[in-house]
Amino acid sequence: MSMDYMPQPRRSVAFIGSECYPFVKTGGLGDVMYALPRALTRLNCDVKVILPRYKCIPWKYQEKMVYRGEFYMDLSQDGRSYYVGIMEYVWDGVVYDFIDNEEFFGFGNPYTNLVDDIPKYCFFSKAALAALNYMDWHPDIIHCHDWQAGLVPVFQRTMFGGTPVAAAKTMLTIHNLRFQGIYNIPTIQFWSGLPDYVFNYQGLRQGYEDANMFKGGLAFADSITTVSGTYAQEIQTPFYGEGLDDHLRYHSGKLYGIVNGIDTDMWNPWTDSRLAVNYDITNVLERKKANKRALQESLGLAQDDHMFVIGLISRLTDQKGLDLVNEVLPQLIDGHTQVVVLGTGDDRYENSFRYYEDRFKGSVCSCIMYDEGRAHQIYAGADALLVPSLFEPCGLTQLIAMRYGTIPIVRETGGLKDTVEPYNANTNGGNGFTFDRYESGLLLDAINRAKTFYFTNRWCWDEMVQRDMDKDVSWENSARQYRDLYMQLKP
Numbered sequence: 001m002s003m004d005y006m007p008q009p010r011r012s013v014a015f016i017g018s019e020c021y022p023f024v025k026t027g028g029l030g031d032v033m034y035a036l037p038r039a040l041t042r043l044n045c046d047v048k049v050i051l052p053r054y055k056c057i058p059w060k061y062q063e064k065m066v067y068r069g070e071f072y073m074d075l076s077q078d079g080r081s082y083y084v085g086i087m088e089y090v091w092d093g094v095v096y097d098f099i100d101n102e103e104f105f106g107f108g109n110p111y112t113n114l115v116d117d118i119p120k121y122c123f124f125s126k127a128a129l130a131a132l133n134y135m136d137w138h139p140d141i142i143h144c145h146d147w148q149a150g151l152v153p154v155f156q157r158t159m160f161g162g163t164p165v166a167a168a169k170t171m172l173t174i175h176n177l178r179f180q181g182i183y184n185i186p187t188i189q190f191w192s193g194l195p196d197y198v199f200n201y202q203g204l205r206q207g208y209e210d211a212n213m214f215k216g217g218l219a220f221a222d223s224i225t226t227v228s229g230t231y232a233q234e235i236q237t238p239f240y241g242e243g244l245d246d247h248l249r250y251h252s253g254k255l256y257g258i259v260n261g262i263d264t265d266m267w268n269p270w271t272d273s274r275l276a277v278n279y280d281i282t283n284v285l286e287r288k289k290a291n292k293r294a295l296q297e298s299l300g301l302a303q304d305d306h307m308f309v310i311g312l313i314s315r316l317t318d319q320k321g322l323d324l325v326n327e328v329l330p331q332l333i334d335g336h337t338q339v340v341v342l343g344t345g346d347d348r349y350e351n352s353f354r355y356y357e358d359r360f361k362g363s364v365c366s367c368i369m370y371d372e373g374r375a376h377q378i379y380a381g382a383d384a385l386l387v388p389s390l391f392e393p394c395g396l397t398q399l400i401a402m403r404y405g406t407i408p409i410v411r412e413t414g415g416l417k418d419t420v421e422p423y424n425a426n427t428n429g430g431n432g433f434t435f436d437r438y439e440s441g442l443l444l445d446a447i448n449r450a451k452t453f454y455f456t457n458r459w460c461w462d463e464m465v466q467r468d469m470d471k472d473v474s475w476e477n478s479a480r481q482y483r484d485l486y487m488q489l490k491p
Contacts, residue, residue, distance in 0.1 A: 316345025
């Protein structure tokens with residue numbers, strides 16, 4: 001009998017993180033905190049998600065929360081006790097417990113500035129563990145996410161030693177290493193109340209004066225994961241390591257990379273109500289043309305089935321490789337190519353894409369906004385999607401593009417390298433076009449290779465479209481890998 005069908009011991013897992021769709025989401029972390037627990041419940045895991053009860057959570061969710069209890073908890077070095085309330089919401093087999101405290105979470109947004117965020121997430125990390133003890137719910141695994149929950153493994157191994165929650169194994173997932181929770185040692189020590197010995201160079205200490213909450217969590221966690229195998233290797237190098245590459249090399253024996261998935265119910269061209277025409281793998285070749293025409297019409301582009309339409313859906317920041325796009329965009333407009341940009345971000349990119357739209361009327365459309373419906377329409381109507389990132393821990397846009405039969409053109413970094421196999425003319429294999437070094441000439445070459453293939457070898461291009469739609473980009477495979485890690489941690 002296959003191991004996949006062997007009965008698996010049930011594992012209880014507490015997810016601790018700062019955001020989760022649909023309650024509050026600012027980026028990919030919110031998607032993972034939503035999708036991975038749901039996938040794990042289908043693999044015989046008992047999952048509880050612990051979140052802050054921010055004031056900005058929509059009332060339609062808050063009004064359905066059920067009061068589970070309250071207690072007071074010491075936190076800072078001044079001996080003051082803080083209120084901890086627990087409000088519960090159950091949805092689709094997952095239990096969500098919200099930590100309630102008006103003083104820390106009564107602001108409009110989850111993240112404000114480090115002066116406010118350091119005490120907020122010191123409180124949240126400790127309160128989450130205290131709430132597990134209070135509810136008498138003792139997970140096998142405590143799965144923490146990003147720096148905001150970085151102190152959870154530190155608290156668990158120090159101040160919660162001897163309590164029921166201390167028996168759990170801890171896992172800390174790196175979604176984006178750029179943000180780490182760094183502040184001066186006295187401030188973090190005051191707000192956390194942690195003992196002096198954790199503020200050494202093996203623990204939280206960084207440099208002469210600072211403490212790093214993420215660094216401490218990575219040191220104390222039983223296991224570290226990140227969101228792709230390539231990114232797990234990259235962050236052990238100085239260029240990608242954000243100052244923690246030596247720390248991560250030291251802990252490399254417990255570091256694993258697991259690629260994210262996407263919610264294939266939310267991203268489904270057969271049922272997507274935002275599309276002009278729905279389609280699946282059996283009729284994509286004809287119906288995708290209808291979505292292209294609808295996209296061109298809605299954006300004021302020349303309506304022409306034979307145009308090669310390139311989509312770019314992104315935050316407009318340096319990380320996303322937009323300096324390379326700026327350099328090559330004028331060379332793309334050749335009477336056969338259209339470019340559609342959707343996103344907001346740095347002024348210089350917003351202004352440059354507006355300039356290109358004005359300069360190349362009918363061939364370039366720059367939607368400087370966040371519009372979920374338009375994003376769906378670009379995924380369905382474009383022929384190719386551009387993701388030329390400087391670094392990309394995982395990336396979701398290339399996965400969504402493949403789900404919609406849109407060919408990704410990506411730089412070989414992080415999760416982009418792990419999910420996009422470059423086209424091989426000898427075998428007629430692969431599912432996209434790639435380039436390696438971060439150079440505008442190589443980006444232009446990758447785009448031109450895709451365009452040439454589109455116009456001169458449409459039969460093989462169409463096969464790639466269907467191959468991409470057939471690729472499993474769901475959370476199921478990723479969830480199995482996480483479950484297997486949980487099993488190793490807690491045999």
